[in-house]
Amino acid sequence: MAAGVETSAGEHPLLLDGELPRACKVKEPSVFAEDRHxxxxxxxxxxxxxxxxxxxxxxxxFVSKSYLSKTLKKWVYRKQKSVTPFRSFQDFAEALKKRYIDPLEQDHRRDALEELQYLKAQGMESFGNAFLDLAKEIKDTSTPADLIHTFKKAIPDAICLEVNKKALFTLKEAVEAACITAETLEGRGRNQKRHAQTGGSRPNGKHQGGSNSDGLVPMQLDAMCSLSSKERAELI
Structure with a gap:
């Protein structure tokens, strides 16, 4: 048993018929001493x-509670008696991480967020979701304004200019605005491309088939000159 574990041999959470299972050769964790690092x-x-x-x-x-300090055992006990108890180890783990935020880990996550950059092949919706997921892991000093500013730096200027026109209060609102703008710009770009492809192939009515008002061509004038005045009058 690790030093400082606050359970007697008879209270060990893995005790089976007075003996520990053979699998207990696995190294036991130490008691968590409330060190956020x-x-x-x-x-x-x-x-x-x-x-x-x-x-x-x-x-x-249940097993994890045996490796907590007295203070944290009381915290878990009160939580389990509340209307929102821990339903699983995962619930407990997430709550413990929020209770003891590791500043170094937060720095790493902020750096990772700063390094994210939008790629057209990824799509704005996919990029926005990835940004939101990572931002959720930053718990300490980052305000919504900080996160929105970081997000704007990661997206193209054309999209950022449109996003800047919006009154945004949360990162989610900024991501949604960027997705709408990206979709609008892409649709506009497709329309311009189609117009460019079809614009030069439209027939010009001015050059379609001749008409009587276009006048006579030189060969017709020569033929007219060789006719008598009576024949010319009949043709005209």
Whole structure:
């Protein structure tokens, strides 16, 4: 048993008939000491431990409570007595990460968000969803205005100019505005392309078939000159 674990041998969450299962050769996680820099690693260790000891996923949360500090045990206890208890280990893990935000991890995610750039082949809707998903992982100091500014830097200038005309209060609104603008611009571009392709092939009525008002061509004038005045009068 790891040092500091707050359960006696008889209270061990994996105890079966007074003995630990053979699978317990897997390294036990330490008690989470409320260090925000360790929360992600501790959760991964806890998950690997439960998997390695063949604990059913429905019991992961129960097992994890044995490796929490007294303060956090009370926190989990109160949560489970509330109207919105943890339904799974995943619920617990997400809540714990929000409770102990790792600033270094947040820096990495902000850097990743700054590096995202729109690619036409990806499509604005797909890019916008990817941006939103990553932005959700940034929990500490980023305001909606910060995220909207970062998003605008990642999209083409033509789309950004249109988005700037909107009154936006959330990142989701900015993404939706960009998607609508991109679709509008793409439709306009397709129409212009079709017009360019068909514009030169339209027949010009002015040059279609001759008419009596167009006058006589030189060969007809020569023939007229060789006729008598009576014959010319009859032709005219």
């Amino acid at each position: 360790e929360v992600f690693d501790w959760l991964e260790d806890m998950k690997e431990y439960c998997q390695g000891t063949e604990v059913s996923e429905s019991r992961w949360l």
